[in-house]
Amino acid sequence: MAGMTLFQKILAREIPATIVYEDDDCFAIKDINPQAPVHVLVIPKTVIPRVGDAVPADQATLGALLLAAGKISTQLGVNATDKGFRLVINHGRDAGETVPHMHVHLLAGRDLTWPPG
Numbered sequence: 001m002a003g004m005t006l007f008q009k010i011l012a013r014e015i016p017a018t019i020v021y022e023d024d025d026c027f028a029i030k031d032i033n034p035q036a037p038v039h040v041l042v043i044p045k046t047v048i049p050r051v052g053d054a055v056p057a058d059q060a061t062l063g064a065l066l067l068a069a070g071k072i073s074t075q076l077g078v079n080a081t082d083k084g085f086r087l088v089i090n091h092g093r094d095a096g097e098t099v100p101h102m103h104v105h106l107l108a109g110r111d112l113t114w115p116p117g
């Protein structure tokens with residue numbers, strides 16, 4: 001387990017989490033500290049530490065993440081223009097990044113203010 005990221009340990013079922021989606025490229029879990037009624041993390045199985053570290057070889061992985069987020073929004077019943085959802089990627093301290101294994105936050109289920117905090 002040493003050297004694995006938190007999310008790799010969750011994927012390996014070493015740390016419990018509610019996994020709501022999985023495919024060949026990525027998986028999604030319920031956030032342990034939800035910031036909205038729906039708060040899911042969409043995570044690539046291949047570790048990219050943070051989005052600003054991504055390289056051209058990560059292009060397919062990054063695309064797969066957004067496609068999965070769209071599918072998950074449908075699965076969770078928020079893929080409708082009278083509902084809706086927000087995708088967030090935090091990179092670095094100022095953005096509040098805490099887990100250095102890039103992931104997309106999918107937030108929904110309440111009015112999401114703009115600009116974000």
Ligand code: 5GP
Nearest residue numbers: 017029030031032033090096097098099100
């Ligand atoms: P970041 O701050 O890096 O953008 O997002 C990390 C997210 O992971 C946070 O929203 C945090 O609540 C979530 N998180 C941290 N530890 C765990 C855990 O053990 N299980 C789950 N399901 N989520 C976690």
